[in-house]
Amino acid sequence: KGHFINFNGTAGIWRKETIIDAGNWEGDTLTEDLDLSYRAQLKNWKFKYLEDVTTPAELPIVISAARSQQFRWNKGGAENFRKMFKRVVSSSNIDFKTKLHGVLHLLNSTMFLNVLIVGLLSIPMLYIKNEYAHLRVYFIVMSFFVISTIIFFICYWYMYKNTYGGGFKNFISYIGMFFTFFSIAMGFSLHNSIAVIEGHLGKRSEFVRTPKFNLAAVGGNWKTNKYLKKKISRNVILEGILMLYFGFGMYSAFIVGDQGGDFGLFPFHLMLFIGFGFVFFRSITDKQ
Template identity: 40%
Template sequence: MISILAYSVLAIYTIALFYITVYCVMQFNLLYHYKKYQKGGAAPQTAAQEPLTVNQHGELKRARASRYGEDKGETLVLADAAAEEWPFVTVQLPIYNELYVIERLIDSVAAFDYPTDRFEIHILDDSTDETIEVVRKKVEAVRAKGFNIEQIRREKRQGFKAGALRDGMEYAQGEFIAIFDADFLPRPDFLQQTIPHFQDPEVGVVQTRWEHINQDYSLITRLQALQLNVHFTVEQVGRMSGDYLLQFNGTAGVWRRETIEHAGGWEADTLTEDLDLSIRAQMKGWRIHFLEHIGSPAELPVEMNSLKSQQFRWMKGGAETAKKMLPAVWRSTTFTLNQKIHATSHLLASSIFLFVFITGVSSVPLLFLLGDLIELGFSKNFFAYFLVGLLSVIGIYYVANVQAPVHRDSFGKALFKFIFLFPLFLALSMGLSLHNTVAVLQGFRGKKSPFVRTPKFNIKTMRDSFRKHKYLSKKITWTTVLEGLLALYFAGAVVGGLYIQNTTFLVFHFMLALGYGAIFYYTLRHLSIK
């Protein structure tokens, strides 16, 4: 009976660990393509000589000549044409109760170095609080300076952000649609840097890299930056270089209007409408071009409950999009087998937390059953094979946060920060695995929930505070209680392992206890702010 139980637990643990390892190796493939690109390998390009045609499946097949820009390697410039011939752009700012940051966003967009009569600003305002009046006054002030700016409100907030973008298309006059969330501060040359890339007529989206204006505010913001830097260097560039599917990240990017319409428009049946439309657009033959060297500054969540709401939306939305789009991806005649495999890994990325959670929970009974397994001939050296996953992750995060050319820190400073922060990042990720697992399971089950936006508080420096601000959560959830119990569970495993003199999982259980304990502590601490 003990042997059956021991082998059952071992099987569960091994399957989960194998899934994590395969995912990490797939990510390492992106690192390979990233390094290849940085050494001079170019991203796949398409021809631009023949007229545009669309086959019977509605898929874009050939390019057409472009009116905009000239290619100068990584630096593209607008053509030497009169200002009135520059493409007209609609800048959409979808917001909901963004009292603290909306004015600075409008000011940033109004500062674009682009002819004022060649772009319009639409604030897609679904707010229900004082933000409405703040926006109204700001719009009047900016319009008085000669800008084409409108506050657009809907009677019902149907479809949340996707619904706002969908309904906003009715008013948009632009050939190109630039989108920014409320917490961004785009630089004046944003349109100058992005629009020329649409000279390639098969490019449907241009996405820029997120930068972090408050990265050094706290440990929480530093760890978020560590993770986001991976996506906005190794992952996005690696996918572009490897000719895999990329994604629009919901903000700090520009869409060709034709692409949105050709792909079926914004749909509100998932919480990650950006990923959903990205896949549908690429299925139609459009490409996404990522600009690693062009940064768009934004504010990171500074308190734990905001971070958790953001993570929940991303993880659940990712699962919803995977459920919706994976069958279509595999039926597609547009994608190669290699693209389908990597798209599957991409769409199932959120499920990694489910397997991290399973691995952690099952490792505790396995600790106490390991002796019985060894007596039955099992060698714990078997686990060493899975170190390839950990080594892959270390390599990916090292390159993204130390070697990537977009970072301004010296090598020594970047390396020191990485050595200090990376173990803490692993612990925090493990601590979020329960919360994110709930989100993933809800997504795959099809359980619907509202789009809970991540509140931002105009936090830029250490001197800024989010105390006494609105939008802070005051609710203790059942997952928070379980996170506290899991911290005790893994702390007990550390003590138990020392007691039975089995240190196989000692570091793993210590990091799990630290991660869950930190999540539990910061969640309660930030709930108590008055």
């Protein structure tokens, strides 16, 4: 309680006095709303989050729109870490726990880089684990990090239950949604990792607006939206290769070792295979 949150631009009301006192809007990051949120909270302004208030929103309906949105959000997060890290750590207005939470929050987008690195290394590690028995104890210790996924699962379940209710049927529905969400998020890990690296290195890029289609009004005319990208990202071929790579990881589960395989990483490789496959095929088949 009392830790930093960020206004994400989707819905909310700012006090003019807050904006001015925090230093006004600044355009040196791709997520200026996150930037202003932190500067305001460092000035001791408080946000009030109203869970029972809903506003209409629109998700991207084509993969190119989702890619540009994800790139901007994740690069902007890394840019804000560069910009705000020292200010948060050196602030005299907040306690240590809030500083730690604030820094980790700013590193949120860097999660994708970690997912990509762990995913790439997981297949060689699978072979090493089964070829060198004396190293198995290290892999058992490292499996502790699976707990992070369990924590995510539990936290999201509580939010889902508060919104849609509990019960066995809703829980089964939630499991399917969680698996799908995690798989597709992993499929964006290459794309988002590039954005994160650029953000941490300070490489500047233009603000690419996420296309809005308002389907209820325009119907089938959304393909004329001028903000739609017409070219396929050159990273799509790498995502296709990664799909095959993690397919090989699933196959490897059946052949490694001398005890009939090792399926500990199979669910992880399955989600990566589905995620990269989804992003790859949607990127080359979406008609714009």
